[in-house]
Amino acid sequence: MTEKSFDFHRRFPVPTHVAIIMDGNGRWAQQRGLPRTAGNRRGADAARVAVRAAVGQGVRYLTLYGFSSENWKRPADEVEDLMGLLRYYLRSEIADLHKQGIRLRVIGDRSRLATDIVSLIEDAERLTAGNDTLTLIVALSYGSRAEIACAARRLAEDATAGRIRPYEIDEAALASRLFTAGVPDPDLLIRTSGEQRISNFLLWQSAYTEFVFLDTLWPDFSEDDFVRAIKEYHGRDRRYGATGA
Numbered sequence: 562m563t564e565k566s567f568d569f570h571r572r573f574p575v576p577t578h579v580a581i582i583m584d585g586n587g588r589w590a591q592q593r594g595l596p597r598t599a600g601n602r603r604g605a606d607a608a609r610v611a612v613r614a615a616v617g618q619g620v621r622y623l624t625l626y627g628f629s630s631e632n633w634k635r636p637a638d639e640v641e642d643l644m645g646l647l648r649y650y651l652r653s654e655i656a657d658l659h660k661q662g663i664r665l666r667v668i669g670d671r672s673r674l675a676t677d678i679v680s681l682i683e684d685a686e687r688l689t690a691g692n693d694t695l696t697l698i699v700a701l702s703y704g705s706r707a708e709i710a711c712a713a714r715r716l717a718e719d720a721t722a723g724r725i726r727p728y729e730i731d732e733a734a735l736a737s738r739l740f741t742a743g744v745p746d747p748d749l750l751i752r753t754s755g756e757q758r759i760s761n762f763l764l765w766q767s768a769y770t771e772f773v774f775l776d777t778l779w780p781d782f783s784e785d786d787f788v789r790a791i792k793e794y795h796g797r798d799r800r801y802g803a804t805g806a
């Protein structure tokens with residue numbers, strides 16, 4: 562690293578963890594007179610673009626919101642299409658992710674996923690467990706309130722069993738019982754499609770995350786969009802409640 566690039570990286574550190582709400586597949590398809598399934602297919606391609614961009618930028622954790630606990634409310638044929646894409650992605654992509662040194666981790670309520678999908682996820686997590694170029698976290702059947710409620714339930718169970726005393730319950734105790742245990746909180750959260758809401762994603766973890774909203778519809782997401790979001794992040798003054806720099 563040259564002195565100049567060292568200085569650049571000190572002043573503009575790469576976000577360690579980037580999280581993305583991949584939104585706008587339906588509108589992308591609608592604008593083209595195509596079925597929503599076509600948008601979801603192109604959306605899966607855009608997820609590959611995001612992974613490549615994250616690796617290229619030196620990001621260590623990338624979390625992609627693929628399917629929310631509320632998305633189960635969508636029509637059965639759309640849910641089936643999304644699950645089919647997920648199966649395809651898990652089957653066709655894992656070897657390549659592994660070759661790139663990427664670790665896969667899936668967060669969410671697995672009890673609602675089909676058993677063959679759960680097996681594919683478990684196999685992929687096992688295969689890639691030793692990788693550390695990038696940790697790719699995919700949120701599937703994920704809802705942040707349910708995740709927090711589950712952590713509270715585990716704390717209650719642990720307290721009842723005498724493994725923890727109520728006065729020992731602090732932020733770290735709760736965070737260590739979330740799906741994201743051991744993962745640093747996201748530095749940057751990107752949402753595409755112009756919507757400016759969190760939609761039950763990483764509520765606890767995003768307490769001090771910087772949000773960047775892009776108008777791009779997810780299937781059109783490019784490496785340039787990723788870099789643009791990081792540049793906007795670099796312009797932010799992260800204070801964590803303290804006074805400014």
Ligand code: IPE
Binds near residue numbers: 586587604628
């Ligand atoms: C994101 O695109 C994909 C999922 C939520 C699974 P949408 O399907 O939400 O697309 P819009 O918001 O209807 O355009």
Ligand code: IPE
Binds near residue numbers: 582585627628756
């Ligand atoms: C959030 O998008 C979930 C994912 C991108 C997977 P939605 O499209 O489901 O969110 P709302 O309904 O617009 O809030």
Ligand code: MG
Binds near residue numbers: 584585586
């Ligand atoms: Mg949407």
